[in-house]
Amino acid sequence: MSVIFILLPIALLLGGFFVAAFVVMAKQGQYDDLETPAYRVLLEEDQEDSLLVNFQKNLTMRRK
Amino acid sequence: METLACSLPPAVELRCCRHCSSALPSRSASEFCCQGCETVFSLLQASGLSRYYSILERTGQKARAVEDQPSSSPREYQWLDRPEIRAEYETSGQMFFYLEGVHCAACVWLVEKLPQWVPGVESARLDLGNAVVSVRLAAHGRYSAAAEGLLQIGYRPHPVRAQEASEHSRLEERRLLTQLGVAAGCAGNIMLLAIAGYAGADGLFATSFSALSFILSLPVMTYSAAPFYRSAWIALRARQLSIDVPVVLGLLTSFFVSVWNLAHGDGRIYFDSITALVFLLLASRYLLKRIQRSALSASSLAHFLMPAFARRILPDGTREEISLSALRVDDRVEVYSGEIFPADGVVLEGRSEMNLSVLTGESVPKAISVGSSVFGGALNVGSSLRVGVTHAGNDARVGRILESLRLSANARARIDRFSDRISRGFIAATLVLLPLVFLGNSRSGWDEAFQRALALALVTCPCAFALATPLTFASVLAKLGRAGILIKSSETLERLAEIQNVFFDKTGTLTRGRFEVLEWKLLQEGRSIEQIAALIVALEKGSRHPLAEALRDFFTPLARGASPMALAFHRERLGSGVEAEYDGRKFRIGSALQADQADVLKSSATQQELVTRLVLFENEKPLAVMSLGDQMRPEAHRVIQQIRDQGLVVRLISGDSPLAVAHAAESLQIPRENLRAEVSPEDKAEALSKTPSSMMVGDGVNDALALTSASVGIAVRGGLEASVRASDVYLSRRGISQIPQLVIMGRETLRIIKRNFLISLIYNLVAAVAAVSGMITPLLAAVLMPMSAFAVFTSAILGTSRLRRALQEVSR
Numbered sequence: 001m002s003v004i005f006i007l008l009p010i011a012l013l014l015g016g017f018f019v020a021a022f023v024v025m026a027k028q029g030q031y032d033d034l035e036t037p038a039y040r041v042l043l044e045e046d047q048e049d050s051l052l053v054n055f056q057k058n059l060t061m062r063r064k
Numbered sequence: 065m066e067t068l069a070c071s072l073p074p075a076v077e078l079r080c081c082r083h084c085s086s087a088l089p090s091r092s093a094s095e096f097c098c099q100g101c102e103t104v105f106s107l108l109q110a111s112g113l114s115r116y117y118s119i120l121e122r123t124g125q126k127a128r129a130v131e132d133q134p135s136s137s138p139r140e141y142q143w144l145d146r147p148e149i150r151a152e153y154e155t156s157g158q159m160f161f162y163l164e165g166v167h168c169a170a171c172v173w174l175v176e177k178l179p180q181w182v183p184g185v186e187s188a189r190l191d192l193g194n195a196v197v198s199v200r201l202a203a204h205g206r207y208s209a210a211a212e213g214l215l216q217i218g219y220r221p222h223p224v225r226a227q228e229a230s231e232h233s234r235l236e237e238r239r240l241l242t243q244l245g246v247a248a249g250c251a252g253n254i255m256l257l258a259i260a261g262y263a264g265a266d267g268l269f270a271t272s273f274s275a276l277s278f279i280l281s282l283p284v285m286t287y288s289a290a291p292f293y294r295s296a297w298i299a300l301r302a303r304q305l306s307i308d309v310p311v312v313l314g315l316l317t318s319f320f321v322s323v324w325n326l327a328h329g330d331g332r333i334y335f336d337s338i339t340a341l342v343f344l345l346l347a348s349r350y351l352l353k354r355i356q357r358s359a360l361s362a363s364s365l366a367h368f369l370m371p372a373f374a375r376r377i378l379p380d381g382t383r384e385e386i387s388l389s390a391l392r393v394d395d396r397v398e399v400y401s402g403e404i405f406p407a408d409g410v411v412l413e414g415r416s417e418m419n420l421s422v423l424t425g426e427s428v429p430k431a432i433s434v435g436s437s438v439f440g441g442a443l444n445v446g447s448s449l450r451v452g453v454t455h456a457g458n459d460a461r462v463g464r465i466l467e468s469l470r471l472s473a474n475a476r477a478r479i480d481r482f483s484d485r486i487s488r489g490f491i492a493a494t495l496v497l498l499p500l501v502f503l504g505n506s507r508s509g510w511d512e513a514f515q516r517a518l519a520l521a522l523v524t525c526p527c528a529f530a531l532a533t534p535l536t537f538a539s540v541l542a543k544l545g546r547a548g549i550l551i552k553s554s555e556t557l558e559r560l561a562e563i564q565n566v567f568f569d570k571t572g573t574l575t576r577g578r579f580e581v582l583e584w585k586l587l588q589e590g591r592s593i594e595q596i597a598a599l600i601v602a603l604e605k606g607s608r609h610p611l612a613e614a615l616r617d618f619f620t621p622l623a624r625g626a627s628p629m630a631l632a633f634h635r636e637r638l639g640s641g642v643e644a645e646y647d648g649r650k651f652r653i654g655s656a657l658q659a660d661q662a663d664v665l666k667s668s669a670t671q672q673e674l675v676t677r678l679v680l681f682e683n684e685k686p687l688a689v690m691s692l693g694d695q696m697r698p699e700a701h702r703v704i705q706q707i708r709d710q711g712l713v714v715r716l717i718s719g720d721s722p723l724a725v726a727h728a729a730e731s732l733q734i735p736r737e738n739l740r741a742e743v744s745p746e747d748k749a750e751a752l753s754k755t756p757s758s759m760m761v762g763d764g765v766n767d768a769l770a771l772t773s774a775s776v777g778i779a780v781r782g783g784l785e786a787s788v789r790a791s792d793v794y795l796s797r798r799g800i801s802q803i804p805q806l807v808i809m810g811r812e813t814l815r816i817i818k819r820n821f822l823i824s825l826i827y828n829l830v831a832a833v834a835a836v837s838g839m840i841t842p843l844l845a846a847v848l849m850p851m852s853a854f855a856v857f858t859s860a861i862l863g864t865s866r867l868r869r870a871l872q873e874v875s876r
Contacts, residue, residue, distance in 0.1 A: 008276070015252075018249065031241055033194075039172045042119075043173045
């Protein structure tokens with residue numbers, strides 16, 4: 001059971017890392033607007049389309 | 065119903081506006097419901113932004129009808145480019161605009177495409193929840209161009225001052241979120257360690273786990289719980305008891321008891337419970353904070369009411385454009401037709417008419433000539449004038465109103481919150497019980513008595529209640545938000561529950577606030593309706609007179625199909641209408657002087673004085689007669705009756721003439737003693753502040769003071785949406801139909817809070833009994849706490865059946 005004394009600090013460090021990451025993101029303001037990004041992701045199709053087109057282009061080029 | 069009809073397949077014979085998909089009247093030849101929709105539609109097509117409609121379709125949304133035509137005045141936003149304004153409004157290279165009417169994914173897409181078609185705009189980011197867009201300019205870009213671009217696509221922008229863009233509250237929200245994150249991380253880990261303890265870990269494990277949980281609880285107690293310490297301290301310093309005082313008391317006692325017990329090898333430690341509690345309390349407060357929308361403050365109203373500049377006449381006769389702050393008493397200014405007076409003054413030259421509706425609510429323009437007083441903020445609807453300034457800036461009447469608005473908005477008395485009254489009870493109970501428990505248990509040894517007394521202090525912490533109150537508010541506010549009602553703060557909800565008097569303004573609130581053609585009739589055969597309509601539109605073209613605008617709005621759709629008419633010798637005669645020549649004949653629109661012309665229309669006798677009749681003459685022979693008036697909103701009767709059914713007193717307070725007020729009151733069955741007519745904005749405010757627990761429903765600036773002195777002020781959506789956002793309650797729907805439900809919702813919210821209080825009281829009683837009999841253990845505390853939290857959480861989310869019914873009614 002003494003493995004716990006190795007695992008526990010690791011687990012706590014890991015947890016501490018995530019809390020620290022969360023704090024940094026909160027300070028950067030990534031959680032300021034929780035509503036709009038959900039819509040925005042639906043809209044950036046212009047780029048997605050072009051990505052898809054590029055991908056298909058690459059694919060056909062490779063086949064050749 | 066319109067929505068339903070227009071989502072049917074196109075095979076069904078029903079035509080919808082191509083922009084907003086609202087059903088069109090069957091006889092209309094147009095593909096659009098209004099001029100505004102048509103303008104926006106063609107603009108989007110021309111700019112290659114027609115994907116807007118496919119996004120709308122895909123997300124199942126509809127565009128909002130534009131209704132108000134985008135104003136054609138190109139100078140409306142020019143003042144944004146002045147350096148002093150830029151300095152005032154710009155933060156870190158961007159300017160924030162509150163946008164009217166943004167509501168869905170397609171709006172986000174359209175607004176953020178702004179850089180694509182307005183040159184000089186680098187980026188536009190929309191925050192949909194707050195309806196605020198941040199605009200960043202490229203080099204040489206102009207904010208006025210960006211604002212006009214937004215206006216053109218149907219979203220009227222209102223610049224938001226930097227301080228107001230709530231930089232402060234945004235930072236505070238971020239800090240709260242960080243505190244919440246830290247509390248969550250620590251509480252979660254402590255709980256894992258505690259479960260090991262409950263499962264029977266002992267020896268080295270028990271001591272090391274306890275020590276670890278102590279270390280982990282330190283950031284929670286010092287950093288995360290800081291907001292509670294601060295607000296408890298503020299309350300204590302003001303010799304008040306807020307709910308945070310007993311919460312902090314409970315938190316600190318249990319923390320120090322745990323530390324003491326840890327140091328003495330006693331197993332009674334409560335780190336898991338207190339950290340979980342801090343987490344839950346922070347979470348519920350964060351939720352409430354997110355949901356309370358930041359309102360615009362009244363101070364930014366001045367820019368919308370006043371013109372951007374004044375045209376000063378120099379002694380040598382030349383004119384220069386100066387900013388309003390440079391305007392001094394005794395300056396001479398020129399005010400063109402259709403412009404807003406920059407300051408209070410006296411007419412020196414010229415004759416015109418002045419529309420005072422912004423200031424007083426009177427809808428009929430007043431004739432002015434040399435020697436008459438004019439007021440800043442009023443509109444010059446006639447011809448150009450020269451005015452000598454008598455009061456400028458904050459000394460002007462509108463400046464004084466705005467200034468006292470700013471002051472009174474800050475000075476509104478805080479209400480005695482229900483939760484604060486409860487906390488007094490809790491503290492009192494604890495203070496009485498503690499010594500009793502201590503003495504009562506002294507037989508089993510001082511140490512045990514001390515432990516039990518402290519355990520009691522721990523459990524009498526009204527935590528479940530402190531948790532439930534913000535949760536209830538957050539839940540109700542979120543539901544209201546979805547129904548299109550935004551409420552500034554939870555305090556407003558509490559105030560709503562105590563309303564006894566409801567004051568209504570007349571013009572613009574109970575009525576639509578503008579002239580409309582009520583009925584019209586052709587007096588001669590021989591000409592088609594289209595021709596007559598086209599003639600009237602051509603005659604009234606370009607006039608800023610409210611009657612002319614009403615005629616244009618009414619006859620423009622009817623004139624479709626007729627070719628536009630080129631008139632000769634067109635002129636507007638002050639006070640007696642317009643005239644022009646067409647096809648060799650003289651046409652004139654003027655008031656109906658002879659009774660026989662007016663009698664053609666079947667208006668009832670009481671209405672006669674309140675209706676304006678106009679006649680279209682052809683060579684001085686009457687051709688058509690029209691009656692115009694300010695119509696009562698269709699829902700007014702129902703709303704007044706519903707409010708009365710709730711046991712509230714309905715009162716009418718208006719700046720309009722006694723006759724008009726009496727007439728409105730008669731049709732709404734409001735008794736004579738509840739009426740007040742010809743009341744100035746200042747007197748309205750005084751009347752409201754003299755009547756406790758009163759609600760004011762009004763519109764425009766003339767009611768703004770009264771809105772802030774009432775315990776709840778509700779602004780009805782009219783012309784100036786920014787003023788609506790500055791009030792306590794924001795109704796997304798035009799008109800007053802949602803008001804009766806608001807009071808119900810306030811009352812029901814208070815009922816839920818009382819129910820939550822009952823739940824937490826039961827929990828505290830059980831816990832107190834356990835504490836007194838020495839049964840309180842860390843395990844029992846850890847079980848009771850989430851149970852009570854869950855109970856109040858469910859109660860808060862479910863609400864009451866009456867609340868749900870009221871919500872259904874408002875969202876219908």
